[in-house]
Amino acid sequence: MKNSFKLQPVLNYRQILEDQAKQDLARSLQQEADLLLKLTREEQELGDLYRELEERQRAGIRCEHLLLFQNRISHKVETLAQLVEDMERLQQQILRKRRHLTEAGRDKKLLEKLKEKKRLEFEEESKRREAIVLDEIAVQFHRR
Secondary structure, three states: OOOOOOOHHHHHHHHHHHHHHHHHHHHHHHHHHHHHHHHHHHHHHHHHHHHHHHHHHHHOOOHHHHHHHHHHHHHHHHHHHHHHHHHHHHHHHHHHHHHHHHHHHHHHHHHHHHHHHHHHHHHHHHHHHHHHHHHHHHHHHHHO
C-alpha cells in the first residue's frame, strides 16, 4: 500500500507562494537599502551646501550667487522630502510583505503538519495490518 499525500500539489503550491513572498520581501529590502543610501548622500550634499554657503558668506558673497545657493538648497530640501516620503511608503510596503510572508509560511507549515500526521497514521495502519498478517500466519502455522 502506497502512502500518497493527496494534498501534495497544494503543499507544492504553498511552497511556491512562500518562495515568491521571500523574493518580494528581499527585493523590497534591497530597495530600502538603496533608498537609504540615496537619502544619506542627499543629506550629506545638503550639509555640504550649507557649509559652503556659510564660508562664502563670511568671505563676502554676491547677491546672485546667494540666490543660486538658496535655489540649490531649496531643491535639495524638496528632494530630501520626496525621498523621506518614498522611504515611508516603502517601509509600509515592507511591513505588508512581511505579513504576507508570515501568512504564506503559516499556510505551508499547516499543510506540512497535516502531511506528517497522515504519514504517521499510514505507518500505524501499516504496522497494524502487518501485525494482523503475522498473527494469521502464526495461527495457521500452529494449526498444522
